[in-house]
Each structure stands twice: as C-alpha cells, then as structure tokens.
Amino acid sequence: ITIFVLILLILVVVKFRAAANPVPSKTSHNTAIEIVWTVAPVLILFAIAIPSFNLLTYQLKMPENPDVTIKATATQWLWSYEYEGEQAVSFDxxxxxxxxxxAIGKEDVARYPRLLAVDNEVVVPVGKTVRLLVTAAPTDVIHAFAMPAFGIKIDAIPGRLNETWFRADREGLYYGQCSELCGKDHAYMPIAIRVVTDEQYATWLEAATSDLSGANRALMATVDGDAAVQTAENTTN
Structure with missing residues (x-):
C-alpha cells in the first residue's frame, strides 16, 4: 500500500507540476466521482458486514443440549475448572x-512449551459441543479466557457468569492465555485444552473423579506424540 500510494503521489507531482500546467485548472468538484467514492466504500462495507454479523450471531447463539459443560474460574494467577454432570471433576x-x-512427564518442550504448558489440562472429546461458563473469583480482578484456535475470547468478571461454546474438530493439545491485563503475573496464566477421542475422554473422566494425577498420566501415555500442538499464536483448528 505504501509503495502504491508513493507511485500515485509521484505521478501527480510530475503530471500536475507548474511547468506542465502554466494555466491552473478551474475544476472545483466532480459530482460523479464524488458519488462513486462515497457509495462504493459503503457497498463494500455492507458486503463485509452482512456475513460478519451472521457469523457473530452463530457464534453467540448457544447450541441446545451441549455434550460437556465446564465452568472456568479465574484467579490471580491460575484457572480453576469444574465439570458439571454425574461424574463431577474439579481442579486448579x-x-x-x-x-x-x-515429575509429571512433560519434559518435551515442543509439546509442552515454556510459559504455555500447565500442570493440569482441560480435557474434552473431539467433535462434541462444549459449553464454557466463565467467571472470576468474587474478590479478584477481570481476566479473559482466550483460545484463538477455537475462535473464542470472553471476559472473566467477578460476580458475573459469561458463557460461550466451542466444538473442536481435531484431536490435539491447544494453548491459549489470559488476554486481560490482570496484574504482575498476567503473562503466567496460560490455558491448555487437550482434545481426545470419546473413549479416551470417558476413561479419563471416570478416573479423574478419584485420581486426577493418575488419570492425566494414563491419558498422556495414550496420546502424546500422536496429535498436533496448537499454540496461542496458531489460529488453525
């Protein structure tokens, strides 16, 4: 864009210099051109806005009967998760x-990157609708739950329960971060979601109700090395 504008500027300076135009133009306006440069951008913006609003409406409309419901509570500087249902699981x-x-078998820095990896990941089944309830501790500050790979970002506000949803189409380990400045350790508040098969999820959920660490180790043994890692900078899912 800079080069294009520079070329246009040079052409105008050369073409309309005083030496080439001893008698200056008396043109004050051009109605047709002015209508075009006003109407054309408006039409372009409408063409962009209509599908954008449709997408926003789809994104904000909560699907009926989600397969999994998880509550995420933000605190300086960690996330706490609660799975709703008969097999209730909660952890920090x-x-x-x-x-x-x-100690927890996460020596692989490529799979568990520095500043993004966590001790306990959120585990969800692939291809299932996950309802996410997001809030912050009553006496805490505002945070934000951001997972770019799933196209979600929602504020975590004390005393308010926000909700969003996602449906991960690929198995893998996905990373996000708190995206609202929340204090001195804001940069050390990552989010990690592990997407697994239905069978792996069911096995993990049953085991996690009584032994979260053991359930995580067993799950890692079956999935590590098989699926891609998506970081906070990678928006492909």
Missing part, C-alpha cells in the same frame, strides 16, 4: 514450572 490449573517437568 497452574503454569507448568520447569522444576516439575520430570
């Missing part, structure tokens, strides 16, 4: 410390 999710990698 902290950024993975370098000193804890070996």
């Amino acid at each position: 999710s902290y950024m993975l410390k370098e000193t804890d990698r070996a």
Whole structure:
C-alpha cells in the first residue's frame, strides 16, 4: 500500500507540476466521482458486514443440549475448572514450572512449551459441543479466557457468569492465555485444552473423579506424540 500510494503521489507531482500546467485548472468538484467514492466504500462495507454479523450471531447463539459443560474460574494467577454432570471433576490449573517437568512427564518442550504448558489440562472429546461458563473469583480482578484456535475470547468478571461454546474438530493439545491485563503475573496464566477421542475422554473422566494425577498420566501415555500442538499464536483448528 505504501509503495502504491508513493507511485500515485509521484505521478501527480510530475503530471500536475507548474511547468506542465502554466494555466491552473478551474475544476472545483466532480459530482460523479464524488458519488462513486462515497457509495462504493459503503457497498463494500455492507458486503463485509452482512456475513460478519451472521457469523457473530452463530457464534453467540448457544447450541441446545451441549455434550460437556465446564465452568472456568479465574484467579490471580491460575484457572480453576469444574465439570458439571454425574461424574463431577474439579481442579486448579497452574503454569507448568520447569522444576516439575520430570515429575509429571512433560519434559518435551515442543509439546509442552515454556510459559504455555500447565500442570493440569482441560480435557474434552473431539467433535462434541462444549459449553464454557466463565467467571472470576468474587474478590479478584477481570481476566479473559482466550483460545484463538477455537475462535473464542470472553471476559472473566467477578460476580458475573459469561458463557460461550466451542466444538473442536481435531484431536490435539491447544494453548491459549489470559488476554486481560490482570496484574504482575498476567503473562503466567496460560490455558491448555487437550482434545481426545470419546473413549479416551470417558476413561479419563471416570478416573479423574478419584485420581486426577493418575488419570492425566494414563491419558498422556495414550496420546502424546500422536496429535498436533496448537499454540496461542496458531489460529488453525
């Protein structure tokens, strides 16, 4: 764009210089051109806006009967998750410390990147509708749950319950982050979601009700190395 504008500027300077135009133009306006440059951008914006609003409406409309409902509560500087249903599972999710990698089997930095990996990931089944309820602790500050790979970003506000949804079409480990400045450790509040098969999810959920660490280790043993990793900068799902 810069080069294109520069070329136009040079052409205008050369073509309309004083030496080439001893008698200046008396043109004050051109009605046809003015109508075109006013109407054309409006039509272009309408062409962009109509499908955009349709997409926003689809994104904000909560599907009926979601397969999984998870409540995410933000606190300085971690996420707490609660699975609703008969097999209730709840846990805190902290950024993975370098000193804890070996203990929980997450030495692979490519799969569990620094500043993005967590000790306990959210686990969801592939191809299923996941309803996400997002809030923050009553005495905390505003946070934001952002998972670019799923196209979601929603504020976590104390005393308010926001909701959104997603449906992951590929298995894998996906990373996001808190995207609302929330204090000195804002940069150390990652989000990790592991998408697995229905069978793997059912097995993990049953085991996690009594032994979360054991359930996570068993799940990692079956999925690590098989699926792609999506980071907060990668918006492909």
